[in-house]
Amino acid sequence: MIEYFGTGSKFQDHSQKNTDSRKKQKTKHKIGSKTYSQLSFEKRNLETGEEPDCIVLWELTHTKNGTWSNTESQDVYVSTLTFWLFYSYSTMCIRHATTSAGIIHALDRVILVSSFILSILMPH
CATH class of the missing domain: 1.20.58 (Methane Monooxygenase Hydroxylase; Chain G, domain 1)
Known part of the structure; x- marks a missing residue:
């Protein structure tokens, strides 16, 4: 990775900014690296093709076994x-x-x- 990104201060500053942003996030999702659109597609109604609305998708991505993150x-x-x-x-x-x-x-x-x-x- 060092060969690709380098070790310059620009990369390190960008990396630190991302780290700081993640620490400020107040909500936590529970879907790992899966994207919201991928989960939405997986949870669609197979008969109609309709995907879950935003409220349902929020619940799906922020709960596990009925427990909020x-x-x-x-x-x-x-x-x-x-x-x-x-x-x-x-x-x-x-x-x-x-x-x-x-x-x-x-x-x-x-x-x-x-x-x-x-x-x-x-x-x-």
Whole structure:
């Protein structure tokens, strides 16, 4: 490797920068050297060819036997899932509301459902 990359300060500086960046990463995946796209392809639905969405892929790559790689990875999953559920439910409620009062009522339901979802995903 030394013959290919050399021992110059430019290579060492670049290597040190990469090392420092890896130390700053807060989330840890559990798929080794396999790429996300490779895992996504392997986990696709064989009948439809549909690959897992980003939230499912995150869970697949950051858990092993149902255990999260670390708390930060689980927190990213929970916050992303919560946002997605909130957005989906909000969009559905508002789309079906036809008056201002209906929209306000829909938003009240969204807040109630969001609180419920958070209580399930992040128990105290």
